Amino acid sequence: MARNTYQSRLNQLEEDVLYLSELTAERVRFALDALEDKDERKAQEVIEGDREINRIYLDLEQDCIDLLALQQPVAGDLRFIAASFKIITDLERIGDLATNLAQYAIDAENDVYAEVDIRRIGDAALDMVDQAMDAYETEDTDLCHSVAERDDNLDTMCDNASQSIVRDLMNGDDFEGDGDLEPETALVDVRRLLLTVRDLERIGDHAVNVAARTLYMIDNDDSLLF
Template sequence: MARQGFQDQLDSLGEDVLYMSELVADRLRMGLSALEQKDHELAMDVIEGDDEINGVYLDLESDCIDLLALQQPVAGDLRFVASSFKIITDLERVGDLATNLGTYTLDAERDMFPEVDIQTIGDTTLAMLDAAMDAYEERDVEACFDIAEWDDELDRMCERASETVVRDLIETELEDGEDVEQMMADVSRLLLTIRDLERVGDHAVNIAARTLYMVENSDELIY
């Protein structure tokens, strides 16, 4: 009977981790939409919604600690709890990065480099995050390796985008009266956006790595 109760707790933890991932992905999606549409109201929803993500994270952290301390799981169960604990940490950080997008939206006044496709980069990170959580739910080892390879393409996309911003900045001829400080602030904001989206991809890889460890006791993707 006690063992069944423990299994129910493990199942509940897995469901709650998936719920947190849906919440985080929704915030990231909202942040990207706010940035694209210059929607300050939506941006504030993202920023203010970070407290909800933090609350879910703290609740799950407590659940993981209780499972480890009170149930003393071993072997596969131990790896599941430990991996879930690491995964919710990555999800919480993705939530922070989504909040950054909301902040950048509030600061954005213009699009200086329309050729830099932030939305495509953002859609890629969302797809990676969704795939990583699907791998966690399905215990899909092959998908874990696919996500790691996918990250290489995301890194290239982000590198090309950053290079475009720097190149265009060098080639830009300032007009009389143009606000240099504002221009540099816009450039900085765009480079930070690219960096943050690249980090979302890194967190998706971390989730895949912990899932691989959880399923096969392999640290091959952990770095």
């Protein structure tokens, strides 16, 4: 493979990874909108769009394999391809989590525990993903470390939300909405809310993974990988 063609394929790989990140972030935002507005149409759009994310992921996976097999890259190019290979896996999983959130929006029958600001938690997780991908695009090591540091704050937000839900449930406090809900129905709604918080926390974890792989790509620094 000619060197200029090889470099062109590396550049295209980066552009395609960035496109996948934009697409998955959009899906998460749509899912958050669906949760907030109880918009079943938008939720269904997210679920149906997961097939496109999976297709792009598989195409990029094959691109990475081809570059590794045909060119046998070394040093920086090797780290770039390997990091991109790992990053697209995290992005695909973020897409799966967006699908989960959309399904929760469809399944939701009642407004429960309005004090838990799902949108605020979701926006914080998405900001981490955006920052991690900015680090990948600009090769900014400071941004990589910033994403990892912000994960503690997201974890605290999620822990506080989950603990509040469980504590009030055990204390018998009423949830927002119909006060005459059957206990079994209320428990289903609470479980869905806890799963929503958990999946948002996982989106943040994937953002940290992207930042860690990016830091390794830039500086051969594995300090965020463990």
